[in-house]
Amino acid sequence: MSDIGILNDPLSLAFVLLVIGSPGLPLGAIVGALAWRRHRLIGALVGALLGFALWLAGWTWLNG
Numbered sequence: 001m002s003d004i005g006i007l008n009d010p011l012s013l014a015f016v017l018l019v020i021g022s023p024g025l026p027l028g029a030i031v032g033a034l035a036w037r038r039h040r041l042i043g044a045l046v047g048a049l050l051g052f053a054l055w056l057a058g059w060t061w062l063n064g
Contacts, residue, residue: 017056024048024055 007016025048032047033040 020059021052021056024051024053027051028054 007013028047028049028051029044030047031051032043032045034043035047036043
């Protein structure tokens with residue numbers, strides 16, 4: 001039995017991307033909340049999204 005095709009469905013690929021980019025979520029949320037003090041929740045959400053994207057892009061650049 002082979003498990004070569006175990007991560008070929010879109011849900012598994014999304015999970016792998018979430019695991020790889022997850023360190024950027026809390027880091028970006030902290031920076032976003034501190035940067036936008038008047039609207040901390042929105043700043044944290046925007047920061048988390050940007051942190052996730054930047055972390056994933058950095059990981060892809062370093063390991064690509």
